[in-house]
Amino acid sequence: MNKIPPGLLPEGLRDRLPPEAEAAARLLRTVMDSVASHGYERVSPPLAEFEEGLVGQLKSDGAQDLLRIIDPVSRRTLALRPDITAQVGRIASTRMAARARPLRLAYGGEILRLRATQLRPERQLLQAGAELIGADSVAAASEILSMAVDTLAEAGVADITVDLTLPDLVPTLADGPFPLAADLIEPVRAELDEKDAGAIAALGADAYLPLIHAAGPVDRALERMRAIDAGGALETRLDGIEAIAAALGDRATIMLDPTERHGFEYQSWLGFSFFGADIAGEIGRGGSYTICPPDGDEEPAMGFSLYLDPLVDAGLGNKDMRRLFLPLGTDTELTKRLRGEGWRTVAALNPDDAAEALGCTHRLDGNEPKQI
Incomplete structure (x- = not known):
């Protein structure tokens, strides 16, 4: 077998480098802060679960998206999550089953799919969203859709389009x-x-x-x-x-x-997807659905998922960063003050370090920053 070249990644996986990695983190924070302001509490499911349990949570043909591995501890098959929504449903119907309804939950994290699509060649995606458990009324739909549109606007998406369907x-x-x-x-x-x-x-x-x-x-x-x-x-x-x-x-x-109907096979009376100006393809979707608890009747729910990678690829989430070069021997208290003012400081470690080579936008002139 030929040796894998250094830096080569599996098809559909990639490294996020500066500044895109920071943009992705910033967009995720924006989404989480936005939905939190509407009373949605964040949960964080694991990256992998027992295959049997995860397949039971997924509806439609989602089980076909599972990448499976053998757990050396339990010796059982695990599956890496292709979607977080189903995991939120599991949490709501088990660990949070006693909480009052409607239950408002939010999430954000990486997912991994077995195969990519023609529109999205990536298999690893950053997904974030919110689920309203215990209601799928018009009022619930209005809350979810309004929150999703406002969140996308806060993330910098312009000319938002919402496509509605009746699955x-x-x-x-x-x-x-x-x-x-x-x-x-x-x-x-x-x-x-x-x-x-x-x-x-x-x-x-x-x-x-x-x-x-x-x-x-x-x-x-x-x-x-x-x-x-x-x-x-x-x-x-x-x-x-x-x-x-x-x-x-x-x-x-x-x-x-x-x-x-495509992609809305498990939605009940309402489905929707989101699009934005100068962003290729769909940037999110959601709708009404039901959660199947281990014991008991199905529970109605309404939610949305946003996929942040298309937003990053479109240049959203970027922020001009002021990087200030600090020569050797810069006073510690001065450095602390500058960071408090919002500067990102890059300290020289030897006399040969240069501001330009280290990607700095400013250098210290006396006690004040000066643009390079």
């Missing part, structure tokens, strides 16, 4: 005004997601065709959705979307695609 729309209609055989529900959902009108007609689901044309800006989309004669089955849901849009106001552009 369980087809099953809801299939059980009521637009009946479908059980074996047709998934095919119809898939073709609606693809916006394939011909395939939907071929499935005998013509009643669902108007849903394709309802996507667009939320006001227009709601108008078209209300024109669909669904016997009142959609009224409450559409009223909820209208109330959520009103709560967000002009802080974001709001779109509605009622049949978008």
